[in-house]
Amino acid sequence: MTSVVLGQLELDEQALVKVLFEQQFQCSAVQVCYAPGRVNLIGDHTDYNDGFVLPAAINYGTSIASAKREDSIVKVYAHDCEQQISEFTLNEIVFDEQMMWSNYVKGTIQALLKKYPDIKGANLVVTGNVPQGAGLSSSASFEIALLKTFALLYQLDLTGVEAALLGQQAENDFVGCNCGIMDQLISAMGQQGHAMLLDCKDLSFEDAPIPDELTLVIINSNVKRGLVGSEYNLRREQCETVAQYFGVTALRDVTLAQLNSAKAQIEPILYKRARHVITENHRAVNTFKALKVNDMMTISETMKASHISLRDDFEVTTKEMDGLVEMIDDVLGDKGGVRMTGGGFGGCVIALVPNDLVTKVNEVVNDKYESEFGLKPSIYLCTATQGAFRSAN
Numbered sequence: 001m002t003s004v005v006l007g008q009l010e011l012d013e014q015a016l017v018k019v020l021f022e023q024q025f026q027c028s029a030v031q032v033c034y035a036p037g038r039v040n041l042i043g044d045h046t047d048y049n050d051g052f053v054l055p056a057a058i059n060y061g062t063s064i065a066s067a068k069r070e071d072s073i074v075k076v077y078a079h080d081c082e083q084q085i086s087e088f089t090l091n092e093i094v095f096d097e098q099m100m101w102s103n104y105v106k107g108t109i110q111a112l113l114k115k116y117p118d119i120k121g122a123n124l125v126v127t128g129n130v131p132q133g134a135g136l137s138s139s140a141s142f143e144i145a146l147l148k149t150f151a152l153l154y155q156l157d158l159t160g161v162e163a164a165l166l167g168q169q170a171e172n173d174f175v176g177c178n179c180g181i182m183d184q185l186i187s188a189m190g191q192q193g194h195a196m197l198l199d200c201k202d203l204s205f206e207d208a209p210i211p212d213e214l215t216l217v218i219i220n221s222n223v224k225r226g227l228v229g230s231e232y233n234l235r236r237e238q239c240e241t242v243a244q245y246f247g248v249t250a251l252r253d254v255t256l257a258q259l260n261s262a263k264a265q266i267e268p269i270l271y272k273r274a275r276h277v278i279t280e281n282h283r284a285v286n287t288f289k290a291l292k293v294n295d296m297m298t299i300s301e302t303m304k305a306s307h308i309s310l311r312d313d314f315e316v317t318t319k320e321m322d323g324l325v326e327m328i329d330d331v332l333g334d335k336g337g338v339r340m341t342g343g344g345f346g347g348c349v350i351a352l353v354p355n356d357l358v359t360k361v362n363e364v365v366n367d368k369y370e371s372e373f374g375l376k377p378s379i380y381l382c383t384a385t386q387g388a389f390r391s392a393n
């Protein structure tokens, strides 16, 4: 948890939202809820193809202080945004063209109301430290923190998987991003110290411990990305077109042999998109197995192959991300793994780094990235944390 300076005070974020809540609403918050962002170790652009992903929840997230209201008004103060206050009533939820952040609240509450039509309003104060537009799921952590908030305020019997589906619904139906389920599900159900192999077809999952001798190093290329405005939705459509060709609902159910035997009939660009998804599913499962037995050589290979596939077949990397991967790979060799992470088109790369190479990776990135690409990198050393709906075990 990072600390934040407010006037003369230095506060951690949970304490900060409580103080801000009192300033805004002249009474105490009844609770503070927190949900983490995530990093995906491998398995990108597979979730909306009913495939496999291997994310971990990270120690960056969104905190919300709250109290119930007797009426149907939701009033939100977003500490980190320029236009900070949004207010709306539950029976009139309208998309806001100006204040984009408020649409995550509106979309989430609209989805929640379909399941729980009797909930009433709330006063909310939000702050977070997930870098925005970096591919670390600041929006999913916001949605899941909101759902946890309402679940506790109104004692709703909402499970983590249900919360994840509602968060995804908010993105798909209200915000306009046709994302899959990975980000919301790991934010809700991640386990401390573990990565999660999630089967996006039936939403079953299994955890693998991240070995103590490895550090999760996230490097932000600081090329900002925006999922809604990006080619993300187009990639999804391309995958669906190939699935339709094979008469299945998702690419999960097409094998590489089937794809290859139809190569001549499929547009080359669609062939490449599908080849990425099918091979990435295998890599995600193999990486999970390798993580469980600490087989770094295999992890190194699968992460490298994943990046190349996202670069050449799925075409979602940038030259900055490719450059970062190359310079870090030179340091790690087969002792660690590195690849782009998340939706792509900018954002972050993830490196699984043996503890004794972390300093070297830092030095190389700081020495080379800015001089080659004219942008300052940001480096986050992360730990895998607990999801908002996951009970300690």
Ligand code: GLA
Pocket (backbone or CB within 6 Å): 040, 043, 044, 045, 046, 047, 048, 135, 179, 180, 181, 182, 183, 342, 343, 344
């Ligand atoms: C974004 C989406 C996820 C997933 C990734 C790519 O983070 O929100 O659902 O599709 O991109 O793996």
